[in-house]
Amino acid sequence: MSLKTRRDFLKSGVNTAVALAMGGAAGFVVGKSGKGDLVWQLDPNICIQCENCATNCVLPESAVKCVHSYSMCGYCDLCSGYLEPGAKSRDTGAENQLCPTGAIKRTFIEDPYFEYEIDEKLCIGCGKCIKGCGAFGNGSLYLQVKHDRCVNCNECSIARSCPSNAFRRVPAETPYILRGEEADRYSAQI
Amino acid sequence: MTRHLRFILIAFAVLSTAAAPEPIQRFPKPDFESGYERPIMQTPASRALTLEYLDVVVLIAALSLASYFVLKKRSRRYLFVLMLFSLIYFGFWRKGCVCSVGSVQNVVLAMFSNSYAIPLTVVAFFLLPLVFTLFFGRTFCAAVCPLGAAQDIFILKPKSLPGWLNETLSLIPYLYLGLSVLFAATGAGFLICRYDPFVGFFRFGASFDMILFGAFLLLLGTVVARPYCRFLCPYGVLLNWMSQLSRKHLSITPAECINCRLCEASCPFDAIKMPTAKSNEKKEQNTRRLALLLVLTPLVMALSGWAGSLLHVPLSRGHFTVALAEEIRLEDTGQRTERTDETDVFRATGKSTALLYEEARQIQRQFRTGGWLLGGFLGLIFCLKMIKLAIPSEQSLYEANRGTCLSCGRCLSYCPVGKEGVDVERIPQG
């Protein structure tokens, strides 16, 4: 055999060996794999509303938004998620609102109840309202990664900066971590 | 008024501490008399699994086409169109986040973590380009990788780099790969994603630093073609290995090279091997140098491994738990009085500091082992490079360097062999 063909022979041998080795490695990895995809979600019971969610998402408009568990809400008139702690009056005046973007809509339902609705387009996910609601209210407001917005980064850049380590990968079929009846309804749905 | 005052006082007290308040039902659920129905919370689903599988189908199709265009069609133009498609699909449409380059980390994490079930689609994105490269060369880099495509369209006036610089810079990807594997294996995070310079463009948003870095690379790329691919890309290391063993690989000439030198300057990546002058060096001298290198290799590996292990403390700070433990220690020893959000949360959980330290120590031990391996690996790579330089190459023709050739197809049209109206006999040779 000439040098050249000998080298070629060797090379194709190594080629086959590598192909086989890769097959083996693939088998090993596939053995540890799951069929479905994984997506990022934050656990509202760990989150401390540090405001990183508003600014650290790779998207210009954060994929994290405030959600509202209506089933838990007390429909309070004096809503600690809606009103600034020192608010002079309980109305929709911007100076009385906790939300910096005025994303919470307050609607009178019946005496003495008010409904609060998050306008997702305005919410920046800063968590101010959530802090207020969690401290004095029922904790019906909390943050979630909205999966029609999230691009599912391989490494979520909020997760990396989250001081409470609240982010984790969850199965894509159940991409939310909810509270209250919403949580029950959600798990029943699936 | 007093009620209000109390509200304000408690509010300030609570709002200034950082601990996750467990939801407490402080107010009863109202019974509505007006027939009001509670709205339902919207929980939009994440991307459908079928679409994820579609990505894999598109990947296979693109890889097959790219290989076909390189090896059978031998057409740069077709490749360019496919490259644009990949840039749009995997880049702008998929926002750069179904990515073979980053998938290395997912695979490593899956190997080392018991809790991470790597999605099958990610395994496919990791393996398929490697398999295709093992058969056909780096056709993935030619027209499928969106990162490569983004840089490729900015190649304007490529300059050739001096050989020594090329060789030196091309060691960086090994370091980058090694560090990324170490970080992924220890669960410290995904460096490749964190420092992906182009993904910010695909999403029209990223941190200012990364946009700056990306813009710098693209600008540099006008003269130093595809700088990320050649001097950073960690996946490129694996592709390089596979490509060296590839069954078929792009050949510049369709038949026999006639040494006309026409293709000599056609590769913007300095990936064409040129005929070497017969070296006059004594064979003996060479053998002696080679023997010396072979003896030195384990020594160098041990030394660099040791150096790597020394770095385990600073490196391990990249891990959340270790960083937290350090902060807690600083606070507990009174070296810092300001508390951070992280330490506040930790203290609120009531977990014992001793437990945290133990966890951190364990991670540091992993980093030390990893540091040894990383250092040894880099030492080996360095020695192999030296050995390769010491072995006199007998290149007699113009040929693509299988490892570094990105199969972009630019050189193909320079070769006169087999072209209509070209009389090979009349081209001056040598």
Ligand code: SF4
């Ligand atoms: S970064 Fe973490 S702690 Fe901060 S708001 Fe987001 S989930 Fe909550």
Ligand code: SF4
């Ligand atoms: S306070 Fe922040 S989190 Fe709450 S609704 Fe307003 S923007 Fe969204």
Ligand code: SF4
């Ligand atoms: S995964 Fe990406 S897009 Fe989704 S929340 Fe995190 S940073 Fe934002």
Ligand code: SF4
């Ligand atoms: S070298 Fe890396 S970044 Fe460049 S085209 Fe290949 S895989 Fe993509």
